[in-house]
Amino acid sequence: MAASYAYLGPEGTFTEVALRTLPEAATRELVPYVSVQSALDAVRNGEAEAAFVPIENSVEGGITTTLDELVAGKPLMIYREVLLSITFALLVRPGTELSDIKTVTAHPAAQPQVRNWLRANLPDAVWESAASNADGARLVQEGRYDAAFAGEFAAARYGLEALETGIHDAENAQTRFVLVGRPARPAAPTGADKTSVVLWQRDDHPGGLRDLLGEFATRGINLMLLQSRPTGAGIGNYCFCIDAEGHISDRRVAEALMGLKRICLQVRFLGSYPRADVAVADVRRPLPGTSDEEFVAAADWVARCQDGRF
Amino acid sequence: MAASYAYLGPEGTFTEVALRTLPEAATRELVPYVSVQSALDAVRNGEAEAAFVPIENSVEGGITTTLDELVAGKPLMIYREVLLSITFALLVRPGTELSDIKTVTAHPAAQPQVRNWLRANLPDAVWESAASNADGARLVQEGRYDAAFAGEFAAARYGLEALETGIHDAENAQTRFVLVGRPARPAAPTGADKTSVVLWQRDDHPGGLRDLLGEFATRGINLMLLQSRPTGAGIGNYCFCIDAEGHISDRRVAEALMGLKRICLQVRFLGSYPRADVAVADVRRPLPGTSDEEFVAAADWVARCQDGRF
Structure with missing residues (x-):
């Protein structure tokens, strides 16, 4: 079984569709x-x-179940990410018309993405949550609900038809998925990479978080995600899940992580992996003074000074 | 109806219990x-x-539905907050024993707080989500499920009995609720206050968020919550909901907000209101150089310099 990939099921959800875009x-x-x-x-x-699990959604933000699983327990590492555009179809049993629909179902995460559409088109329909969008489709097939919001690809599998497609309240609704494995050496940088870490502050004081972010900013590293998650120690106690541009083998990223390791209570490295949102050619150049060459030249210069050879 | 308070229903939930702790x-x-x-x-x-609605939970973090409602739409303002410790009771129809329980229900937010208890005590019970914890209790009363997780106070209302009480996976599980009204002049500072704002960055660049937080840190203001929420413009586009110590009538808070107003694309003021987590006597003193008196003295000094009277 070691050559198998687990994914958030059941079959016929957006997760499976996203997973199948990965060549491996x-x-x-x-x-x-x-x-x-x-x-x-x-x-x-x-x-x-x-x-393979969802981790971030452009409508709902960070997917807290996934973040909390990566933050705690035996360390895991992210190897790949996939971005998938999410639009819903309204799936019904063949012959159902819009005016027949009294009950609708889907995974709770779908609700904010179809809320406006529902209000405009089915204002009186009763919403019931399903365990997944595919499960909602199955419950429609069984006659328990009148309609389900799911990917259009789920219609065939459950003998349903799409009464409406392309439903999405927010333009550019996307979900980000990650492929997670046991810790190992990260793949070599591609030139368009991302590094994920979790940070725990040593104590709570004015400027504490500003100082953590300063470790990135000082080295010209842009952040792509900052999501606070409760540590479980009560209201106001948070750790921070951060995605930063760059690869741990980039000098500026390695030095930022060393700085964080010094000043944080705890740092969990979640991996360096290729970005799905941008091609290598479109990655912005490092800020002046933050390229690998400049880090190496600066280290050489300090070594020469320490030797009195400047 | 203008003298009524709306709250997240139905009756018999933690929200109603928390609301009734407010004298008003x-x-x-x-x-x-x-x-x-x-x-x-x-x-x-x-x-x-x-x-009156929940806004933050020590297990799940910021309650995104509430934050998203405050971030967008017609401006609203927070006037009060309430902290409530959350422990669940397992409610059943009289006579039910633990071994009879095949199905359990509650609001989805309850699940992470009872997950470990379920695994240890009812590993085979099937979970079905309910619209609220009180609604779950009603469904048990009607015989649709065998047991519901809800506040112990809900038992009497639905003719149920508590088979087990004090269920909470995380110690110190608390929920924070806020009383929200239309914008008006904030109440005078009590000495232990909190200020809530939403910040939108002008553009995305290395150090951007660090600079926003610097407006607080430079004035010795501690942050109590930083929750990123998607702007809806696609993956990676976030605004930031921030709770900071202090009141907008404190000089250091007012000046930080002015700094943010200058450098942010947009700032939404969500109110200054009394803190529920700490007594006035226990509020830490402002950092040296950040008290109102020192702000006034410094402004006077600059004015004198500008006049050549130093």
Whole structure:
């Protein structure tokens, strides 16, 4: 089973569609799991080589179940990310018309993305949450609800038809998925990479978080995500999940992580991996003074000064 | 109806219990609404004087529905906050024993707080989400599920009994609620206050967020919450909900807000209100150089310099 990928199931959800865009998925057995937690546990206990789960959504923000699983427990590492545009279809049993629909269902995460559409088109329909969008489609097939919001690709699998497609309240609604495995040496930089870490502050004082972010800013590193997550120690106690531009083998990123390691209570490295949102050619140049060459030249200069050879 | 408070219903939830701890609630009609959105809309359209909704949870973090409602739409303002410790009871129909329980229900937000308890005590029970914890209790009363996680206070209302009480996976599990009204002059400072704002960055560049936080740090202001929320413009586009120590009438807070107004694309003021987590006597002293007196003295000194009278 070590050559299998676990993913957040069931089959026929956006997660499976996103996973199948990865070339390496074609050579693995893809095994659906009932929850993010169980998919990641399968990796932790060696049952699966890697797990594929959603981690960020342009409407709902960071997906807290996934972040919390990566923040705690046995360390895991992110190897790949996939961005998928999300639009919903309204799936019904053949012959159903819009005026027949009294109940609708989908995963709770779908609700904010179809809310305005529902208000405009089915203001009186009663919403019931389903365990997944695919599960909602199955419940429509069984006659328990009148309609389900799901990917259009789910219609065929459940003998339903799409009464409406392209439903999305927010333009550019995207979900980001990650392929997570056990810690190992990160793949070599591609030139368009991202590094994920979790930071715990040593104590709570004015400027504490500003100083953590300063470790990135001082080295010209842009942040792509900053999501606070409760540590469980009560209201106001948070750690920070951060995605930063660059690869841990870039000198500026390595030095920022060293700075954070010195000043944080704890730093968890979650991986350096290729960015899905930008081509290598479109990556912005490092700020002046923050390229690898300049870091090396500066280190040489300090060494020469220490030797009295400047 | 202007003297009514809307709250996230139905009756018999933690929200109602928290609302009733506010002295002003005793003189108002308390009206349950089906969602955070509808409760806040009742305030926006003048149907209710204020709305009482959950905003932060020590297990789940910021409550995104509430934050997103405050971030967008017609401006609203926070007037009060309440902290409530959350522990669940397992409510069943009289006579039910633990071994009879095949299905359990509650609001999805309850799940992470009872997950470990469930795994240890009812590993085979099937979880079904309910619209609210009180609604879950009602569904148990009606025989649709065997047990519901809810506040112990909900047992009597639904003719149920508590098979187990004090269930909470995380120690110190607390929820923070806020009383939200239409914008008006904030109440005078109490000495232990909090200020909430939403910040939109002007552009995305290395150090951008560090610079925003610098406006607080430079004036010795501690942050109590930083929660990123998607702007809807696609993955990686976030605004920041921030709670800071102090009151907008404190010189250091007013000056930080002026600094943010200058450098941000947009700043939304969400109110200055008394803190529920600390007594006035326990508020830490401002850092040296950041008291109101020192701000006034420094402004006087600059004015004298500008006049050549130093």
